[in-house]
Amino acid sequence: MMNRALPCSSPGQHASRTPRRTSLAALALTMSFALVATLAQPALAQPTPDPMFRDFEPIGQFALEIDGTPDPKAEIYQSERARAILVISSQLDQPVMFNLRSRQVERVGFMSLAKRDDDTYDILADADITPVTVFSVSDTGASVNLDGKTLALTPRESLTGPHKASDLTEYDPAYARGAAAYTPNDQLLAALEQEAKDVRVQVFFNSKCHVCKQMVPRIIKLDSVLDDSVVHFDYYGVPDTFKDPLMKEKGIDGVPTGIVYVNGKEVGRIIGGEWKIPELAIKNTLLKAS
Amino acid sequence: MTEATATTAAPSHASGEISRRSPPRSLVVLGTLGSVFLGVILLVAVWGKAIAPAAFVGEIESRGLGLLIGPAGVAYLALGLEAGLGVLLLLGVRRLWVLIPTALLVAFFLALTGQDYLRSLAGLEAHGSSCGCFGNLVTRTPAQAFWQDLALMVPALVLAFFGRPPRDAARTVPPVRTTLALAAAVGAVVLAWRAPGLPLDDLATRLKPGVDVTEVCAGEGSERVCLDTVVPDLDRGDHLVILAELDDAFGESVEQINAYADERMMDESGRELPELDVITAAGPEERQAFFWQWAPAFDPAQAPEALLAPLYRTLPRSFAVSDGEVTETWSGLPPFERWTDGSTEETRSTTP
Numbered sequence: 001m002m003n004r005a006l007p008c009s010s011p012g013q014h015a016s017r018t019p020r021r022t023s024l025a026a027l028a029l030t031m032s033f034a035l036v037a038t039l040a041q042p043a044l045a046q047p048t049p050d051p052m053f054r055d056f057e058p059i060g061q062f063a064l065e066i067d068g069t070p071d072p073k074a075e076i077y078q079s080e081r082a083r084a085i086l087v088i089s090s091q092l093d094q095p096v097m098f099n100l101r102s103r104q105v106e107r108v109g110f111m112s113l114a115k116r117d118d119d120t121y122d123i124l125a126d127a128d129i130t131p132v133t134v135f136s137v138s139d140t141g142a143s144v145n146l147d148g149k150t151l152a153l154t155p156r157e158s159l160t161g162p163h164k165a166s167d168l169t170e171y172d173p174a175y176a177r178g179a180a181a182y183t184p185n186d187q188l189l190a191a192l193e194q195e196a197k198d199v200r201v202q203v204f205f206n207s208k209c210h211v212c213k214q215m216v217p218r219i220i221k222l223d224s225v226l227d228d229s230v231v232h233f234d235y236y237g238v239p240d241t242f243k244d245p246l247m248k249e250k251g252i253d254g255v256p257t258g259i260v261y262v263n264g265k266e267v268g269r270i271i272g273g274e275w276k277i278p279e280l281a282i283k284n285t286l287l288k289a290s
Numbered sequence: 291m292t293e294a295t296a297t298t299a300a301p302s303h304a305s306g307e308i309s310r311r312s313p314p315r316s317l318v319v320l321g322t323l324g325s326v327f328l329g330v331i332l333l334v335a336v337w338g339k340a341i342a343p344a345a346f347v348g349e350i351e352s353r354g355l356g357l358l359i360g361p362a363g364v365a366y367l368a369l370g371l372e373a374g375l376g377v378l379l380l381l382g383v384r385r386l387w388v389l390i391p392t393a394l395l396v397a398f399f400l401a402l403t404g405q406d407y408l409r410s411l412a413g414l415e416a417h418g419s420s421c422g423c424f425g426n427l428v429t430r431t432p433a434q435a436f437w438q439d440l441a442l443m444v445p446a447l448v449l450a451f452f453g454r455p456p457r458d459a460a461r462t463v464p465p466v467r468t469t470l471a472l473a474a475a476v477g478a479v480v481l482a483w484r485a486p487g488l489p490l491d492d493l494a495t496r497l498k499p500g501v502d503v504t505e506v507c508a509g510e511g512s513e514r515v516c517l518d519t520v521v522p523d524l525d526r527g528d529h530l531v532i533l534a535e536l537d538d539a540f541g542e543s544v545e546q547i548n549a550y551a552d553e554r555m556m557d558e559s560g561r562e563l564p565e566l567d568v569i570t571a572a573g574p575e576e577r578q579a580f581f582w583q584w585a586p587a588f589d590p591a592q593a594p595e596a597l598l599a600p601l602y603r604t605l606p607r608s609f610a611v612s613d614g615e616v617t618e619t620w621s622g623l624p625p626f627e628r629w630t631d632g633s634t635e636e637t638r639s640t641t642p
Contacts (some may be wrong), residue, residue, distance in 0.1 A: 051556065081555050083548070083585045100585030139579040155578055208574040210592035211515065214522050240574075273507075273519030 047114045049122030053082045053097075053129075056121040060172025062141065065152040066091050076153070077121055085153065086121060097129070098142055098153065104131045105144045105151075119173070158207035159237040160244075165220045168235060172207065178217025184225060188279040192231050199231040200261040201270075201282060204252050206238050212256045215275035219258070222278045231282070260285045312456050321453015322382060328392065328446040329380030336373045336478050339365075341494040342603045343482040353402065366479045371395065373478035374471040381467045384454040389447070396443045403439050406432035431509070486604060491621055497601040497609055501616040508597035518614070520593040521567045525614035528564035530624045533598055534606040536572040536580040536590065543606070543623055544584040550626040551587035563629050564610065571595040 056077035064074035064087055074089040085098040086108065095108045112127035123129070135144040143152035159171045169176040192199075203219055205212040216235075223233040238244045238255060250259060258270040260282060267289030270281040313321070339346040343365060350368075351361035359367070372395060378388045410432040430438065485494070492498035496506060503524050507516035518524045521531070532547070534540045547566070554563040568590040572580070577590055601607065608624040610617045 080587055080589070081552070083587055100582075103585075137582040139575065141578070142582055155574075211519055214519070214591075272514055273516050276519065276522055 047122070048125045049114060050125045050127060053079065053084065053123035053127065055079045055081050056084075056086045056123075057177065058119055058173040059085075060174060061156055062153045063156040064089060065150075065154055067150050068152075082123075086123075087151070087153070091149075092151075093147070096132075096146065096151070097123075098135055098144075099131075102131070103134055103137075105133055105135050105146060106131045156207075158240050160239050161237055163235045163237060165223045165233065165235065168216065168220060174213065175217045175220055178213070179221040179224065182218045182221040184218075184222055184279045185277065188277075188283050189222075189225060191283055192226060192279060193229045195230050195286065197230065197262050198264075199282070199286065200264075201231070201233045202259045202261070203233060203235045204238055204247065204250075204255050204257045204259075205235060206240065206242070206255050208240055209255050211272060215256050215273075215278070219256075219275060219278045222282075258282075260289075262286065262289060313453055317449075317453040318455055319453070320449050321384070321451075321455075324446040324449030324453060325379045325382060325384050328443060328450055329376045329378070331442055331446070332372050332376030332392075332395075333380065333474075336369055336376060338494075340369055340373075340478050340482040341485045341488075341490045343369075343485055344603060345599060346482075349402075353405075366482055368395075368398075369478045369482050370475035374475035377471040377474040378467060379450065381470065383464055383467050383471075384450050385462060387463075389451050389454075392450075393447060396439075396447055399439055399443070400436070403432065403436040407436035489621070491603055491607065492619055494603055495601050495607075497607070497616060497619055499616055499618060503611055503614050503616065506597070506601070508594060508600075515594055515597050517569075517593075517597070520569055520591045520597070523565070524567065524611055527613065528562065529567055529611040530564045530608065530626075530629075531567045531569060531611060532606050532608045532623060533602050534568055534570050534590070536570050536576055540606055541580065541584040544586050546623065546626065548585075548587040550630060553630045555587075567591060569593050569598065571598050 056079045059076055059078045062076050062085070064071045064076060066089070071089050071091055074087060074091075077086040077088075078084070079086070083100040085100070086095060087098070088095045094110065095113060097106045097108050099106055107130045108123060109128035112124050112129065114122045114124055116122065132146060133144060135142045141152060141154040143150060145151075156171075159168065169179070201219075203216065205216050219233060226233075236246060238247055238252075242253075242255075247253075254272060256272065256275055258275070258281075259266055260268045260270065268285035270278070270285060274281045312318075343362075346369070347361045347365045350356065350365050355361065355364055357364060371391065375388060375392050375395060379392065503517040505516070507514055507519075509515055521529070523529075524531070530550075547568070550563075551566055554566065557563060566588055568586070568588050569592075570577070570590045571593060572590065573592065577592065580586065580590070604621065606622055607619070608622065609619040610624065
């Protein structure tokens with residue numbers, strides 16, 4: 001959390017009440033002080049994160065249940081470095097951390113958390129972390145009794161049916177991180193932006209499919225940069241059973257699969273690893289169709 | 291061959307078969323070529339399976355062919371038989387007592403690959419990893435396995451049968467060649483028995499130094515998956531990749547892998563430690579359970595078994611990749627100490 005700099009008094013007010021030479025010196029001194037303070041401010045205000053308990057990224061694969069009732073507003077973060085999961089919920093007095101190293105649930109003081117601009121959290125050095133109790137593990141998740149409540153982290157239901165990219169990034173922030181990390185090829189982008197016909201790509205995916213997790217963020221990135229073009233994307237989440245009427249109707253037996261339509265007519269499909277460079281895959285599909 | 295032959299039945303002149311007309315010389319030549327060709331195919335297949343016997347045993351087991359002697363027994367028996375018949379055919383022995391078991395063996399292989407092919411046509415998953423009869427060295431789709439086996443073995447067998455000279459029709463046992471065949475059969479079984487302990491991974495699998503990871507793929511169409519599909523950045527930079535089964539034995543080694551991951555994450559010396567990737571065939575539930583039980587500092591990537599099976603004999607198996615090319619392989623975990631100084635320690639105590 002960044003502290004705001006204190007406002008400085010206006011140097012012009014001093015100038016009106018003192019001799020000109022003195023006022024210039026005072027102005028210079030004040031400006032120097034302000035400059036030094038401004039430069040030093042980030043270093044002074046930047047909290048020092050704990051070397052291990054840092055880089056907690058928002059995740060979407062778990063849901064929090066309190067006494068068997070889902071808490072959809074709970075914020076869940078994971079740090080690979082810390083090997084811990086941080087849970088923030090309005091139903092809990094304090095954030096709690098499932099520490100996988102110690103297998104303990106630990107309370108974390110609010111003042112010990114520092115939220116960064118990228119929505120990740122760090123726990124500050126010398127933080128107020130209080131081990132509470134050992135959590136129990138099942139095949140699907142972890143649970144613990146805390147203050148008379150049963151907290152459980154369980155796998156989240158997969159996203160199914162038609163969706164927009166924003167639904168996916170909201171469902172699992174890892175999609176947004178993956179999208180941010182991908183840089184499409186400029187030349188291929190330019191070529192797609194010049195498409196004259198209406199192109200629609202229907203992407204079938206599954207939330208738990210590992211290849212989808214690798215490829216769909218790239219498609220989301222392409223979707224966002226082609227937002228003003230004639231190339232549009234929509235997404236269809238298939239259930240974990242892979243039994244879905246639309247999948248059957250379209251003859252899809254694996255994900256991620258994209259059906260490319262030009263002016264409403266299917267012209268080709270992009271499948272699995274072909275999505276590695278989505279802009280290339282779509283361009284090639286359009287070239288083959290023309 | 292001028293070796294003597296031991297008569298095992300009635301004198302040859304009394305045999306009805308000996309009196310059949312000699313086939314044209316061209317057919318005899320073709321028959322010899324067919325016999326040698328079929329022998330080579332069988333021996334190559336024996337080699338592929340004997341150096342990676344676990345895959346073959348697994349395939350026998352998945353089909354419920356263990357019978358009375360168990361899947362391993364059936365696998366070793368089949369290997370011995372295949373090796374013996376292969377040597378006999380290669381050495382030109384085309385007696386009926388060779389050709390009839392060979393025909394049965396070919397029919398057996400075709401039944402296996404045909405069953406997979408039919409299952410794939412029906413949209414069902416093939417048994418085992420669809421490795422066909424060549425172990426881990428050659429990976430084929432069910433359709434390829436069936437049609438290739440049919441096209442390679444049946445014509446050769448037919449030629450070997452109809453192109454055999456009259457004396458080959460006699461039910462005789464050429465002692466030297468038969469002894470060699472028996473030695474080959476025993477050798478194949480011994481090789482299969484001892485192979486897991488021998489450093490043959492690079493020989494027995496498709497994963498070896500020099501391999502381009504973008505070329506390591508399995509499946510076709512919507513099921514086609516390559517290593518760089520599973521780990522998209524594998525074709526760039528330096529990676530240490532571990533192929534693993536998420537069982538308790540691997541769980542016990544997570545701490546060692548975590549130590550490397552920690553050192554990589556917390557290293558501030560500026561050196562670039564290779565990225566760590568763990569690939570498994572385990573599904574989401576299994577990976578979830580592993581995560582909670584062992585607290586890995588890595589998120590295992592899931593790959594289809596059909597992609598992974600040709601890449602290992604035993605798990606875990608590891609390899610180093612540099613800019614998409616496999617540079618080194620290891621049985622077990624990578625020698626992490628080569629990249630670290632072994633000084634990774636937890637920088638914060640988490641116990642009360």
